[in-house]
Amino acid sequence: MPPDSRPSLVLLSGICALIVSMGIARFAYTPILPFMQGQVGMGDDLAGWLAGWNYFGYLSGVLLASRLKDLVLKDRLYRIGLVLAVLTTGMMAISSDALLWGVSRYLAGLSSAAGLLLGSGLILNWLIRHNQRSELGLHFTGVGLGIIVGAVVVEMSAPFLDWQGQWVALTAVAMVLVVPAWIWLPHPSSGQPLQPHHSAHIREPNRKWLWLLQAAYFCAGFGYVINATFTVVITEQQPALQGQGVLMWVLVGAAAAPAALVWDRVARRVGYITALKFAFLLQIVGILLPVFDARLIAAVLSALLFGATFIGIVSLVLTMVGLLYPAHPAQIMAKLTLGYSVSQIVGPIVAGEAAEATGTFNGSLMLAGVLMALGLVCLQLMSRYDTTRARPSGA
Numbered sequence: 001m002p003p004d005s006r007p008s009l010v011l012l013s014g015i016c017a018l019i020v021s022m023g024i025a026r027f028a029y030t031p032i033l034p035f036m037q038g039q040v041g042m043g044d045d046l047a048g049w050l051a052g053w054n055y056f057g058y059l060s061g062v063l064l065a066s067r068l069k070d071l072v073l074k075d076r077l078y079r080i081g082l083v084l085a086v087l088t089t090g091m092m093a094i095s096s097d098a099l100l101w102g103v104s105r106y107l108a109g110l111s112s113a114a115g116l117l118l119g120s121g122l123i124l125n126w127l128i129r130h131n132q133r134s135e136l137g138l139h140f141t142g143v144g145l146g147i148i149v150g151a152v153v154v155e156m157s158a159p160f161l162d163w164q165g166q167w168v169a170l171t172a173v174a175m176v177l178v179v180p181a182w183i184w185l186p187h188p189s190s191g192q193p194l195q196p197h198h199s200a201h202i203r204e205p206n207r208k209w210l211w212l213l214q215a216a217y218f219c220a221g222f223g224y225v226i227n228a229t230f231t232v233v234i235t236e237q238q239p240a241l242q243g244q245g246v247l248m249w250v251l252v253g254a255a256a257a258p259a260a261l262v263w264d265r266v267a268r269r270v271g272y273i274t275a276l277k278f279a280f281l282l283q284i285v286g287i288l289l290p291v292f293d294a295r296l297i298a299a300v301l302s303a304l305l306f307g308a309t310f311i312g313i314v315s316l317v318l319t320m321v322g323l324l325y326p327a328h329p330a331q332i333m334a335k336l337t338l339g340y341s342v343s344q345i346v347g348p349i350v351a352g353e354a355a356e357a358t359g360t361f362n363g364s365l366m367l368a369g370v371l372m373a374l375g376l377v378c379l380q381l382m383s384r385y386d387t388t389r390a391r392p393s394g395a
Helices: 007-024 029-040 044-065 071-091 098-129 141-157 163-183 207-236 245-270 272-292 296-324 329-358 362-382
Strands: none
Touching: 007 071, 007 098, 007 141, 007 163, 029 044, 029 141, 029 163, 029 245, 044 071, 044 098, 044 329, 071 098, 071 163, 098 296, 098 329, 141 163, 141 245, 141 296, 207 272, 207 296, 207 329, 207 362, 245 272, 245 296, 272 296, 272 362, 296 329, 329 362
């Protein structure tokens, strides 16, 4: 059977791509950050700026993806992004020069946009063309698995390697996983969009509905980025939790791995908008727990709630967009991710500078919680419009 007729291999290619481009090239920075701070003397302000450059690269990739329509070109840039993910991970080990780190984080952001947006769009397009269930839950398990892979590599190598050796170890793992990511995703046979019969019965939502979704997704970006960047550091700054930071990040990945599949099933029963409301509410609780409770149990619950919801929000939004805009999902995904990316650039810079000045991330976490609440209000306002189209087929 040719590879392009085997959905399992196509989905597995996407999972491997997300492990490389998101879990390693992007998220491995979080568990390795305390080691870099301890061994190089990096401050929270520089840590925040490097994260900001990563998200600025991601934003640049989003802007590029929003202008792409040809499937062949998308496929080509997606594969370039996979190679870039490996190279930029290796760049981090070359020296302790902040400028080099900034360039690496920016280019890694570009590769993350390729892996998430272009890869998700290509796989969703393939699923629709081949009459498979048009859900990305299984595909998005790659993000959670990538978080676990990055954290485990960092933690297991820590007793034997310094921060540079840890980046080299991450690069080696990425080099292995990029192979199935490359060969198991079929090249598109043409650069044409979906034919009319694939989308003739889909009515696209009105502009107000989309604007509210964009606003909610912007808020979700800020709510997500503080924990995504500083979970390990926040944990390690609490005297009772020192030494538990990487464990918290592993728990985030463990909760994130099955989360998209679970949220797919929730959405089938209650619809995508209602499922998003639940996810936002749970993430608010997870964000605020460490502010009011410094015990280990609060940190564990916060990590699990964050992992279970942040990837669920991304998966629900992108899958919903794929269902409502089947002829051009990548363009709408990119437009939504634009606001999500802007908040990710501003968030870690603000949080890092504030933490450097105050010695705590509590203020940033509370701001993130408030913005997530505003996003929840936007989702509620969307209920004024016809949301039946935001339900999966057969729900």
